[in-house]
Amino acid sequence: MVFEVLSIMLMFIGAFFLLAGSVGLLRLGDSYSRLHALTKADVLGFGFIVLSCMLSTSLFSNWLKLFLIWLLVISYSALVGYALANRKKNA
Amino acid sequence: MLILALFYTLLWLFIAGFEIKALFFGLLVVPFTLLTHRLLNLYPPSINPSALLRFFFYFLLQSFLSGLDVARRVLSPKLLVEPGFVVYSLNTNKQAVKFLLSMTINLTPGTLSVEIKENTILIHTLDRSSYNEENLRYMESLIDRIFL
Numbered sequence: 001m002v003f004e005v006l007s008i009m010l011m012f013i014g015a016f017f018l019l020a021g022s023v024g025l026l027r028l029g030d031s032y033s034r035l036h037a038l039t040k041a042d043v044l045g046f047g048f049i050v051l052s053c054m055l056s057t058s059l060f061s062n063w064l065k066l067f068l069i070w071l072l073v074i075s076y077s078a079l080v081g082y083a084l085a086n087r088k089k090n091a
Numbered sequence: 092m093l094i095l096a097l098f099y100t101l102l103w104l105f106i107a108g109f110e111i112k113a114l115f116f117g118l119l120v121v122p123f124t125l126l127t128h129r130l131l132n133l134y135p136p137s138i139n140p141s142a143l144l145r146f147f148f149y150f151l152l153q154s155f156l157s158g159l160d161v162a163r164r165v166l167s168p169k170l171l172v173e174p175g176f177v178v179y180s181l182n183t184n185k186q187a188v189k190f191l192l193s194m195t196i197n198l199t200p201g202t203l204s205v206e207i208k209e210n211t212i213l214i215h216t217l218d219r220s221s222y223n224e225e226n227l228r229y230m231e232s233l234i235d236r237i238f239l
Contacts, residue, residue, distance in 0.1 A: 024165035032215040033174050039197045044158025078194040085205040
């Protein structure tokens with residue numbers, strides 16, 4: 001019960017940061033600044049969602065899988081952020 | 092190479108399970124991954140686990156702070172940004188350190204790496220007045236200790 005409530009709360013916090021990322025994407029002026037919103041706010045929001053999913057399962061293998069997914073998504077996010085910024089600079 | 096093969100096989104079995112379809116694709120994916128290592132001649136560097144752990148926790152903290160920072164800036168009515176470029180000069184010349192540092196810079200408050208050069212990184216910052224070089228310097232020293 002406690003874990004369920006905590007899990008739902010974390011899910012909402014995550015959704016808030018994902019929303020903030022999208023708001024940043026709309027409000028910021030240039031492509032570089034927009035990448036800031038996409039890489040940072042979204043990674044944090046995603047982290048909270050993964051935590052929330054971790055709380056709703058008790059299988060160790062699921063925790064490990066979620067951790068792997070988290071690791072892959074954040075590395076991909078940082079990498080894509082760099083790739084897009086670099087392409088824009090050298091275009 | 093053998094250790095890598097074993098690692099990828101276990102990873103695949105763990106993620107995809109033991110169904111016949113999963114095993115079939117695993118037989119395709121694992122050799123291809125190994126072939127990529129071979130063709131690019133890239134192998135995982137040897138690392139120092141305790142330094143990696145320290146870096147990991149520092150990184151978690153930074154990532155949390157940077158998410159909060161960006162959310163605060165874009166949600167405030169006046170849009171508190173003052174974008175600009177800065178150049179960070181590296182102390183190290185290890186390739187792996189440069190790469191991991193520039194990836195970490197993307198998840199550090201207010202900085203985004205744009206171009207890795209010989210011994211500098213071009214950084215875009217969301218707010219020139221809050222750019223903090225000491226923080227990056229510290230992070231570089233943490234990362235430098237990971238790779239032996």
